[in-house]
Amino acid sequence: MKGRFITLEGSEGAGKSSNLLFIEQRLRRAGIDLICTREPGGTELGEAIRDLLLDHRNASMLDDTELLLMFAARSQHLHELILPALARGQWVLCDRFTDASYAYQGGGRGIAFERIAQLEQWVQGSLRPDMTLLLDIAVEQGLQRAGERSEPDRFEREQGGFFHRVRQAYLQRANAEPSRYKIIDAGQPLEQVQQQLDHQLTQILDTWQKH
Numbered sequence: 001m002k003g004r005f006i007t008l009e010g011s012e013g014a015g016k017s018s019n020l021l022f023i024e025q026r027l028r029r030a031g032i033d034l035i036c037t038r039e040p041g042g043t044e045l046g047e048a049i050r051d052l053l054l055d056h057r058n059a060s061m062l063d064d065t066e067l068l069l070m071f072a073a074r075s076q077h078l079h080e081l082i083l084p085a086l087a088r089g090q091w092v093l094c095d096r097f098t099d100a101s102y103a104y105q106g107g108g109r110g111i112a113f114e115r116i117a118q119l120e121q122w123v124q125g126s127l128r129p130d131m132t133l134l135l136d137i138a139v140e141q142g143l144q145r146a147g148e149r150s151e152p153d154r155f156e157r158e159q160g161g162f163f164h165r166v167r168q169a170y171l172q173r174a175n176a177e178p179s180r181y182k183i184i185d186a187g188q189p190l191e192q193v194q195q196q197l198d199h200q201l202t203q204i205l206d207t208w209q210k211h
């Protein structure tokens with residue numbers, strides 16, 4: 001099979017970190033050679049940009065600056081890591097990608113989707129994820145889970161309305177592209193979330209193996 005590009009998305013408290021290793025191990029058990037990476041970040045330069053983006057002391061950051069930094073990190077990530085891996089036939093499992101820019105900078109901050117689409121085209125050309133797993137959770141439940149963590153970063157300091165808009169943008173995109181997006185009910189206990197993930201991954205591996 002050729003290299004595939006899988007992304008994991010979700011709003012606050014959805015449990016991405018809790019499920020990433022499970023997904024990685026499920027794919028490796030199927031004999032897949034893959035790399036696991038994240039956005040913003042994934043490269044030395046990208047991780048430095050991530051620090052700028054998450055640092056709560058950068059409260060004066062403009063929305064456009066935030067969006068451009070996301071795509072600056074993504075450009076580096078694509079050319080240094082993702083595209084070479086796919087070209088070698090490896091799979092790439094990425095914790096967040098451009099759907100997060102539509103959800104957070106588009107839905108959350110209110111930047112026009114058309115403007116984000118222009119950057120997407122510029123930075124990625126025709127590259128899009130082959131599959132996106134969306135961990136979906138009610139905003140209040142997600143915030144309650146996330147609240148139990150350590151000091152909040154710049155995004156985690158946002159108010160409920162922001163996260164409602166983020167979730168709506170994710171769901172809107174998922175509904176517009178059901179063949180790429182797999183929505184997982186992340187409000188359930190971890191074991192059941194992972195059963196859903198396993199089911200989706202089994203299905204997609206079967207489908208891809210036939211093509």
Ligand code: Z5A
Nearest residue numbers: 013014015016017018039040096100101104145155189190
């Ligand atoms: N961002 C952006 O704005 N634009 C972009 O283009 C990109 C990113 C690429 C950092 O992302 C920020 O970057 C992010 C969006 C922005 N901001 N926010 N918020 P990140 O992905 O690195 O950060 P994160 O969203 O905080 O992800 P995370 O660390 O994976 O958190 P999580 O999804 O909330 O997952 P968790 O830490 O695994 O779970 C939270 C808690 O819930 C934890 O205590 C778990 O033990 C618990 N948990 C998890 N699952 C369950 C279940 N099923 N039952 C009960 N409890 C559970």
